[in-house]
Amino acid sequence: MYPFVLAQTQGPLDNPTGEIADATKNLIESLLQALPRVGIAVAIVIIGYLVSRLTRWGLNKVFSRNQTPSFARVMSKLAGWTVLGVAVLMALTAVFPSVKPVDLLAGLGFFSVAVGFAFQDxxxxxxxxxxLLFRQPFQSGDQIMVQDEAGTVEAITIRETRLKTFDGKLVVIPNRDVYKNAIxxxxxxxxxxxxFMVGAAYENDAAEACGVVVNTLRSVEGVAxxxxxxxxxxxxxxSTVDIEARFWADPRQHEARVLTDRAIKAVKVALEEAGIEMPADIVALQATPSFRAAIQGDSDVTPGGGLKTA
Structure with missing residues (x-):
């Protein structure tokens, strides 16, 4: 009875080697069946990549005619990425025919929300x-000030704006800070x-001093x-009548500083030649009673702060 039971127990057991062989055979058959679809998908991605490169090149040429280089560069990149993304979706649909494009777009929607939270910045x-590229409040080569940073715009990329400060430093500002703050x-x-300011003595005629300043500024090369x-x-x-000299000139920082220097020198010489004094501010010192007494000798404290000796 025991041999019969043992044989009956061992009979229904599957052959592990046969199962592995069958699974391998099924996998190979599935791969062979999917191989044409995979080839089509690879071809779609390659063609999509080439089309995206061609799109970027063509749009960059078109936008460069009427737009700034930064606008042309960024917009052409976005268009190229869009074309490549569509090609990838088409490739996935070719590999998995049961998956509809609508389902892929729905999945990408949920994926985009998750990515949005993860990469919010x-x-x-x-x-x-x-x-910023669509509004174009400034472009490459403009001199701008954002918050406490000032300089010449070198490039506007998708993520940041690059400035070269007036003392030769590179400043990278995130675009959200540029967009949210005053520019x-x-x-x-x-x-x-x-x-710039000029101080004329009270003894001089203020109207005459103003006339000298205006006439001098008109003669300075570069003043509009x-x-x-x-x-x-x-x-x-x-001690002076303070006069503000105003003039219009080239807006660039270096040129403006150089012209201001020339204008100040010319105005100083012209005022001196016209006999108009430019005295320094007079500082009035009022001594305290103890200090006055120390100077006059009526106190035991010397002007230096020490005590008198007998």
Whole structure:
């Protein structure tokens, strides 16, 4: 009875070697059946890549005619990535015919939400960069100021704006900070107003001093004729009548600083030749009673702070 039971127990057991062989055979058959679809998918991706490169090249040429180089570069890249993304979706549909494009788009929607939370800063900078390129408040070569940073715009990429400061440093500002904050574009217009202060003595005629300043500014090379230079009394100082000299010139930082230097030197010489004094501010010192007594000799404390000796 035991041999019969043993044989009956061992009979239904499957052959492990046969199962592995069958599984391997089925896998090979599945791969062979899917091989044409995989080849089609690879071909779609390759063609999509080539089309995306061609799209980037063509759009870059088209946009460069009427837009800034940064706009052309970024927009052509986005278009190329879009074409490549569509090609990848088509390739997945070719490999898995049961998967519909609508299902892929729905899955990408959930995936995009997850990626959005994970890479919020990157996506925010990217979106801000695209908006900046469409609005174009400035372009490469402009001199701008954002928060405490000022310099010449070297490039506007999808994620950041690169500035070369006036002392030769590179500053990389995230596009979201550029988009959210006030932007001062110094070179947006052909001219900008420059100014400096001049102090004329009270003994001199203030109107005459203003006239000398205006006439001198008109003779300085680089000062714009329209709008005309101005000399306005800004306040009455302690020892001088303070005059603000205003003039319009090239908006670029270096040129503006050099021209201001020349204008100040010319105005100083002209005022001196006209006999108009430019005294320094007078500082009035009021001594305390103890200090006055020490000077007059009526105190036991010397002016230096020590005690008198008998």
């Amino acid at each position: 990157i996506l925010e900078n990217t979106l801000s960069g695209v908006l 001062i574009v110094q070179t947006h217009y052909d001219q900008r107003r420059l100014s 004729e329209d709008p005309a230079p101005e000399a306005l009394i800004s306040q009455l100082g302690v």
